[in-house]
Structures are given as structure tokens and as C-alpha cells.
Amino acid sequence: xPENFLTSLAEMRPAAGAGFGSYAVxxxxxxxxxxxxxxxxxxxxxxxxxDPERRSRSIQIDDDTYLLGPAVREPGDAVNHSCDPNCGMxxxxxxxxxxxxxxxxxxxxxxAMSDGxxxxxxxxxxxxxxxxxRVSGDDWLRGELQSRYARYFAPYLTxxxxxxxxxxxxSKHDVETLMAAIDDDPYGALTIALRxxxxxxxxxxxxxxxxxxxxxxxxxxxxxxxxxxxxxLAALLNETRGFAPA
Numbered sequence: 266x267p268e269n270f271l272t273s274l275a276e277m278r279p280a281a282g283a284g285f286g287s288y289a290v291x292x293x294x295x296x297x298x299x300x301x302x303x304x305x306x307x308x309x310x311x312x313x314x315x316d317p318e319r320r321s322r323s324i325q326i327d328d329d330t331y332l333l334g335p336a337v338r339e340p341g342d343a344v345n346h347s348c349d350p351n352c353g354m355x356x357x358x359x360x361x362x363x364x365x366x367x368x369x370x371x372x373x374x375x376x377a378m379s380d381g382x383x384x385x386x387x388x389x390x391x392x393x394x395x396x397x398x399r400v401s402g403d404d405w406l407r408g409e410l411q412s413r414y415a416r417y418f419a420p421y422l423t424x425x426x427x428x429x430x431x432x433x434x435x436s437k438h439d440v441e442t443l444m445a446a447i448d449d450d451p452y453g454a455l456t457i458a459l460r461x462x463x464x465x466x467x468x469x470x471x472x473x474x475x476x477x478x479x480x481x482x483x484x485x486x487x488x489x490x491x492x493x494x495x496x497x498l499a500a501l502l503n504e505t506r507g508f509a510p511a
Contacts, residue, residue: 268303269334269341275299275372277340282390285343286371293366300344300372302358304332309382325380326357327421328476346400347373349393353417354378363417377404379419424465432464435506444503451495455487455502462507474498478508 271277274293280286293299302324312320312331322334322342334342344352344360352374355361360374376385383402390396397404404410405422418426435443439461446454452470459473460466468476474487479498486494 267335267339267341269339270298270301270303271340271343272297272299275340277343280343280345280371285338286345286373287340287343289366289368289370289372291368293362293372295362295364297362298355298359299352299362299366300341300360302332302334302341302360304334307331307333309384312384321385323385324358325382325384325421326419328381328425331384332358344372344374346376346389347371347391347393348375348389348396348400349391350374353414354419355417357419357421361417374417375404375410375414376400377407377410378414378417378422381405381419381422381425428464430464431466432462433507435461435502440503440506443499447495447499451499452490455495455498458502462502 271287272293274291274297275287275289277285277287287300304323307315308329309331312323312333315333319334319336322338324332324334326332350373351362351364351366351370352360352372353363354374360372362372366372373391377400380402386399386401389398389400405418405425411418411426435458439458443454443458456470456473459470459477460468463473463476465473465476471488474484477484477498479487479501483491483494483497487498
């Protein structure tokens with residue numbers, strides 16, 4: 266069985282300069298699910314060991330989670346990038362039509378909607394008036410793209426964008442609350458402080474520590490609950506009241 270899905274309203278064809286693409290063979294109404302990606306879940310370290318061609322047909326679905334595409338190309342693999350797309354992300358691994366699409370049009374989405382790392386960066390030649398010339402894993406940070414694609418980012422990027430607006434330095438009261446509770450409930454106290462500092466109001470302690478810009482040498486220690494690592498994290502939050510803006 267195929268691991269990926271492509272709507273019956275489109276088909277995969279060779280595409281000049283892009284290997285293959287997906288093209289509408291009938292009108293596609295706005296909101297239609299046009300493609301969905303399947304594959305094997307893995308973290309970045311494991312993902313980087315895979316075949317480069319296969320990685321290029323894969324998608325990032327969370328901060329450190331990638332969906333490695335099938336070993337052999339499938340029609341669902343062939344929805345290409347455009348800086349002026351007609352499709353967007355409708356979930357972690359689902360592509361939907363952002364507008365009505367006419368028969369003959371190529372199905373495209375902007376990889377800024379799904380990519381939040383440097384695993385698939387390239388020079389772009391989409392030819393659109395808004396072409397960025399270079400597609401990078403930081404494009405989701407662009408304010409104009411955040412406005413243009415507000416409803417069409419992958420969920421993990423939506424959380425990142427929201428965190429940009431919610432994150433703030435800890436107040437004096439926040440720090441006093443942290444230090445008063447750290448001995449009795451280190452996980453609870455640090456979770457509250459990190460949620461404020463990172464703008465992630467619902468994230469778990471483990472997720473917060475992985476996202477925090479701290480020394481990797483003691484990140485794993487904090488997640489494992491080592492007292493020295495937890496104390497260092499509390500001291501950092503006490504001294505800096507959070508983290509410098511990214």
C-alpha cells in the first residue's frame with residue numbers, strides 16, 4: 266500500500282527543474298485535502314543518516330521529529346515548493362488547497378509552512394513575483410509569511426510563532442515564586458518559570474528543557490532529574506530572569 270496520498274483530482278508528472286510535480290487534472294475546490302505524507306518517524310540525528318534523495322522527499326512534523334518518506338517515490342511525494350503557493354498545511358502532514366485550483370495547475374506549498382530546521386535548504390527558482398531566491402529553515406520567522414500563511418503552518422510552527430509573542434522575562438514575583446518552591450517541588454516550579462520564559466503555556470517539563478537555550482552538557486541531567494542540573498537551571502532563571510530573545 267502507498268504510504269503517501271494524492272487526491273484523485275491530481276496526478277504526478279515530470280516537472281522541468283523539479284524532477285516531478287503534482288498537477289490538477291480537474292478543478293479542485295478550496296479546502297480540499299490534496300496530499301498527505303506518510304513514512305517513518307525519527308529524530309534529527311537518525312534522519313541525517315538516511316539517503317539524501319529520500320530525505321528530500323520527507324517532512325518535518327515537530328521540533329525534533331521528521332517523517333522519512335518511502336524508499337520509492339510515490340505521487341504524494343511530488344507536491345513541490347513555491348513562494349506563491351496555492352496549497353498550505355492542513356495539519357502536521359496534510360496539504361490542503363488554499364484557494365480554488367484550476368485543471369492544469371501545479372499543486373504547490375511554501376516549505377516555510379512546514380520546515381523549521383536546515384534539513385532541506387536550497388536555491389529557489391519558482392519564478393513567482395514573491396520568490397525569495399533561497400529557501401531556508403528560518404523562513405517561518407519572516408513576519409510577512411506569518412501574516413500571509415496564518416492558518417496554514419504546521420502545528421508545531423504555529424506553536425513556535427505563538428511562543429514568540431507570549432515569551433517574556435520573568436518578573437521579580439515570578440523569580441521569588443520559583444525560588445520559594447524549588448526545594449519542595451523542583452519540577453513544578455521550573456515548569457511554571459520555563460513556560461513563562463519560553464512562551465509555551467502547555468508544554469511539559471521535558472519539552473521545555475529541550476527547547477531552552479541551555480548548555481547541552483546538563484540539559485539531559487535536568488530531564489533525568491539530577492539535583493545539580495535542576496539547581497543550575499533554577500540559578501540561571503534566577504540570575505537572568507529567562508532567556509534573551511531568539
